[in-house]
Amino acid sequence: MRHVYLDFNASTPLAPEVVAAMEPFLGGFYGNPSSHHWAGIPAKEALEKARLQVAGLLGCEADEIVFTSGGTESNNHAIKGVFLARREHGGHVITTQVEHPSVLQPCRFLEAMGATVTYLPVDHTGMVTPQDVRKAITPKTILVSIMHANNEVGTIQPLAEVSRITRDHGILFHTDAAQSVGKIPTRIADLGVDLLSVAGHKVYAPKGVGALYIRRGVRLEPLHHGAGHESGRRAGTENVLLNTGLGTACELAEKWVGMPEVCKLRDYFWKRLCEIFADAVVLNGHPTQRLPNTLNVSFQGRIGTEILSALDGVAASTGSACHAGTTEISPVLRAMGINTDIAIGAIRFSLGRSTTQDEIDYVLEKLSLLR
Ligand SMILES: Cc1ncc(COP(=O)(O)O)c(C=O)c1O
Incomplete structure (x- = not known):
């Protein structure tokens, strides 16, 4: 794996x-x-x-x-x-x-x-x-x-x-x-x-x-x-x-502040997700005033934790937590007024200095199988 x-x-x-x-x-x-x-x-x-x-x-x-x-x-x-x-x-x-x-x-x-x-x-x-x-x-x-x-x-x-x-x-x-x-x-x-x-x-x-x-x-x-x-x-x-x-x-x-290369990869990731999933993906967070490495995306009609387990081997996180068969959505998304059915499908991908385009393409390929 x-x-x-x-x-x-x-x-x-x-x-x-x-x-x-x-x-x-x-x-x-x-x-x-x-x-x-x-x-x-x-x-x-x-x-x-x-x-x-x-x-x-x-x-x-x-x-x-x-x-x-x-x-x-x-x-x-x-x-x-x-x-x-x-x-x-x-x-x-x-x-x-x-x-x-x-x-x-x-x-x-x-x-x-x-x-x-x-x-x-x-x-x-x-x-x-x-x-x-x-x-x-x-x-x-x-x-x-x-x-x-x-x-x-x-x-x-x-x-x-x-x-x-x-x-x-x-x-x-x-x-x-x-x-x-x-x-x-x-x-x-x-x-x-x-x-x-x-x-x-x-x-x-x-x-x-x-x-x-x-x-x-x-x-x-x-x-x-x-x-x-x-x-x-x-x-x-x-x-x-x-x-x-x-x-x-x-x-x-000091030499990484701003992370322009990481930001470019993050934006590529989002652009490809929009091409693959069209309206079924929603960006959570501010469109521009946002950390250059962070992509929090909701897959509509899906549950974030289920997507993560299907993405076997890909480490990312979801703000939602499952307790006794029910899924609680993240207090942050709730405070932002995101609908429960959208918040439940949220996954946070956060990129780092070592993230490569090949890794993003691999994750995109795995995600596209879930379409
Ligand atoms: C925004 C924010 N504040 C504080 C912390 C806590 O930092 P530490 O894990 O070093 O105690 C974290 C860690 O997740 C964080 O993301």
Whole structure:
């Protein structure tokens, strides 16, 4: 059976350069980066190099980067950290209905702690309206958290416009950039955010590592209390191995941002699907303001999970889940107002650096047998 991987939004393989950079830290370099002797110094140097590399991709200062265990921790730290540090200023948070669970669940947790959370709707393409953000702001609003690009449909949110609104009101603005970092530009100065989450394994670094950009001067309550690591923002001896992997991956990503070749292949895939299936396929997500690698397509009158099992050997995902004989559709597609019978036939194909035309043609051939 031929294996084709079209699930790069779920996770990416390690870039060979990332593996090579991490290798010394599996062996000879074992010192604690907080130790001031011959064993600690190279570990500290590697850690600070990695911090500079992450900051380089985001266009921020190295001391604005805190290493974390991944996108989930970064999102938790941003959302709970702001609430705990600022709740005396008010307990209102604004987010959207299409966020990843690692944003939605911390918001639910805050609600249980007395916060109020507004979950903004999106339009049919998955896009938030900046005017809706403005209208939702109250004197108690302390944080707006809106993802940069959606993991299921790839829609890119108008962060720069939203940041002008949050700045006018003196409210902190966080974005979950787990899916956008390395795929599209994510320079802090262009996005205007105060907090930004990075997930290593979406950008050819290992799983279990990430970063949180915290604008200078913004104070968050840490999630991990202990010694003064990461300038007191995250206690625990730093994971030099994984952080080195993330730093190298971020430096490498600079030359991939925009992904024009991947985008061309993705558009070819969609064009051929339209030729083969005509009106029986529907594109989910924004037609242009979308990640260059993401193609979420509904096969009308079909069930996504059944198509995926017929595509034996092709790794892709569907937002729907089967529980006890019924199929639940993705909350993201539901929030976009996609009809259940269309949403049920949705499959997310997400392409990566290594995807070839031959692989896409092979998948098209398998799909055409299902016509
Ligand atoms: C948009 C988004 N945010 C956050 C995460 C969580 O990242 P991690 O798996 O590193 O915890 C993911 C991963 O699927 C994601 O797609």
